[in-house]
Amino acid sequence: MAPLTEPKQERAVRTRQIVLRAAAEVFDEYGYGGASISKIMQRAGVTQGGMYFHFKSKLGLAEAVMASQQDFIELPPGEDGLQRLIDITAHITHELQHNVLFRASVRLAVEQEEFGRNDDTAYQEWAERFRVQLVAARRRGELLDDVDEGEFANVLVAAYTGTQIFSTMASKRADLPERTRTLWRYLLRAIATPQARETLRLPEAGTAA
Template sequence: MVKQERAIRTRKAILAAAAKIFEERGYRAATISEILSAAGVTKGALYFHFSSKEELAQGILHEQDQWLPIPDRACKIQQIADTVLLHAYRLQHDPLVRAGVRLSLDQQAEEVDRRGPFTHWGDIIGDLLAKAQAQGEVLPHVSTPETADVLVGAFAGVQAMSQIMSDYQDLLARVSALLRHLLPSTVLPSVLAAVDITPGRAGIIATELRPSPENTANGRPTVRAD
């Protein structure tokens, strides 16, 4: 049990160090030596968990899929807004998430399969849109796969612009503006009137999803918001 816990801590330390280096340097320029130095582990420890730099990058991309989802909301459009706003909040606060996003958009990471995050978020948003459609929350013309694809692509562009312009400081405001522009073409006005898409909503969700001591003690996956 002690060995297993130590292995888990080592793996997390390696991923955190790799995330920092990938975010700062980009995939191509990052080196295993830099990651080893930042993680404070031996080469043998690193290669026990990850066989290559490519596998390390895939580990970071995969890690984003392990967060607990937003709890079910009665209004599925609110659940979509909460999902998008929380991801923006994580980008501001979690280096692992920022590294994953940078990797997914890094055109020099040619050997890394970068489709996963886009597919993952497209599936999440598409599923919620389908549920919203079944509940009569969206306009009749809406194609849920197409709308999900547009929202994921638009978010990718907005976060990239925010990173360049303000190092993510204005990301929540930009994402709120994105939702204000996209949702009216998708959602029934009567439903949209009750949906909170303000930047402050993100902090409320993050507080709601902070892990309880019981979840942490049981080793269950948790949402890390700070």
């Protein structure tokens, strides 16, 4: 009996992935308020039954996309410390420009009050990832004495979130690499030792094509 059920399971997994990606594309394009189940079904090319087997509502789809944010992006490799922290934000910038799944999850996290949610989990997860890099930077002697790793991790999440929202409004994120570079140019003066600043590479400037 097992061989007969495996294809159904595989199809179910594939259908769920197709629906989730279609939902992300629609949420990214229209936002939560402008998205609809019919638009998502049309984009996914699935029947109503196929849709509701996996997700019972637009809200359920939005929550699934938002909750999967950490799964939609793979962090770049490298030795932990300030350089890797900079590289992570540069990678996030690239993903926001090119990865619709990640981009939609970020947009929904920003717009979540529209669907009655007030969940800072995604922000807290990024703050923790940043804090880990800052703790490593402390061990490497890259941070000024008065920098609190956890406090600055929260500041960086807030600063980068605001930067990408501003960039979205100003240029649909085309200028986000330049804005990210500028952000670090100022932030490093506040947290990094002069010796560390001499060796750190800022994100590449320029805009996306």
